[in-house]
Ligand SMILES: Nc1ncnc2c1ncn2[C@@H]1O[C@H](COP(=O)(O)OP(=O)(O)OP(=O)(O)O)[C@@H](O)[C@H]1O
């Protein structure tokens with residue numbers, strides 16, 4: 217399933233266009249709430265990146281990781297810790313340094329966890345995730361349970377002139393949109409590559425892949441590092457958006473939410489988990505404003521969707537696009 | 547082609563006292579066999595004789611409890627399974643083991659990727675690997691599935707999935723082919739096609755064939771090994787083994803004319 221059917225690709229494109237035009241029509245449709253909604257949408261796109269990166273692990277490679285939010289949080293803390301207190305951090309340095317740190321941390325965690333599988337992998341990643349949480353929660357240098365502020369938004373300059381003013385809400389919105397679309401196509405490209413084919417096959421039948429001459433552990437480790445690094449990028453953006461990080465970013469609850477987005481959206485499809493992030497967050501926003509028991513309502517909502525759509529939203533869309541899969545055509 | 551005297555030809559694969567125990571059950575018991583270059587070798591035996599276990603040992607899918615495996619004289623007993631295709635040892639599985647969500651072509655292309663020095667290539671699509679695609683198409687042609695190229699493997703008939711199973715091994719460019727019951731569950735017509743293919747493969751590769759279908763075995767193999775309860779009952783040129791009293795007694799049970 218490399219290429220999406222047109223009947224899915226076009227509506228998805230339309231959604232992206234709607235997102236891209238939001239800064240234009242938002243003020244007309246929601247005069248009072250426009251700024252808030254634009255921020256909300258940027259936040260959802262960041263979570264969609266997190267969900268897509270988790271899909272690479274869970275849906276494609278078959279690695280159900282509960283440490284994913286820890287790498288998201290690490291990306292955020294990377295920015296917070298590397299930013300000077302009263303001036304703007306240099307994005308050219310801070311972003312690569314943060315991502316390299318996240319990649320290195322995930323390589324260590326992955327190397328230690330990938331030798332286990334199934335329920336044990338889930339438990340080991342849960343343990344690593346919580347270690348990350350308490351590392352920041354208990355550390356004085358990183359603000360402990362209160363977290364840290366990023367006083368000045370990082371700057372992106374070439375020879376002293378600013379390329380982008382990231383503190384500008386609209387600029388930031390478009391940067392996030394571009395990265396959101398970029399992460400999607402980047403992961404698609406990855407899945408179509410020789411590496412991606414091996415990794416996708418591992419998700420289906422690891423032993424057969426081994427029998428064909430590939431060492432599954434090496435491929436799983438690289439997939440793990442790539443997925444976690446993208447999560448780190450999402451966390452970095454989240455920290456930039458809110459100007460604030462705290463340990464809850466790393467907690468396993470947050471990993472669990474990302475997992476729900478992936479399952480809700482449809483595992484292994486990339487676009488599904490991105491949609492899952494939107495549906496999950498918009499449902500949360502809607503229910504939150506309707507009832508104070510929104511957590512329970514949210515639970516009911518998730519259960520109903522998962523029961524009704526065992527392969528998630530993407531599974532439903534794919535079924536509608538190809539009513540009877542006779543297998544012909546690619 | 548007639549079988550040369552056993553000792554004079556080089557063994558491409560050899561087992562020495564190969565044993566596999568599952569707890570108290572000895573599934574393969576001190577099996578010593580020599581597989582010679584391009585000498586089609588069939589292994590038969592009743593259900594539970596340990597044939598598949600032997601295949602799993604030969605291809606490093608299981609670790610032996612005792613004994614050694616040598617490939618062209620080199621000890622490969624401790625190598626992991628993913629090193630086998632690199633040594634030219636390819637296998638098929640008794641239970642169909644294709645990737646059902648992949649297309650027929652994607653299945654063989656993935657197998658053909660194992661010929662690359664590495665598949666840690668991230669940027670260009672697999673579909674742009676010219677040699678790999680060509681190898682994949684060749685394998686499809688060989689196993690007779692060119693017309694099914696785009697079919698999702700899981701939607702193909704059982705027989706076609708068995709063919710694909712063989713196509714995948716062929717795409718890895720093996721020299722030694724270990725096939726575990728390639729005819730199992732196939733219809734008459736499909737079987738005929740497969741037997742023709744196996745005969746062709748027997749000329750080009752060193753074929754080690756596990757099979758219950760005796761007609762197929764006799765038309766393909768030069769050497770026959772009979773296993774019963776994990777032990778090797780008899781091994782040698784087909785006619786000789788066929789005539790052996792021990793085989794007649796043990797394998798054929800109450801005088802039934804199976805051969
Ligand atoms: N993984 C395993 N764990 C425990 N016992 C096993 C395992 N694999 C095989 N066995 C046992 O070892 C014995 C040999 O099994 P094997 O599958 O090798 O037989 P076979 O000759 O291939 O039989 P068939 O003709 O039915 O395929 C059987 O008694 C089987 O139950």
Ligand SMILES: [Mg+2]
Pocket residue numbers: 597598599640726
């Ligand atoms: Mg068997």
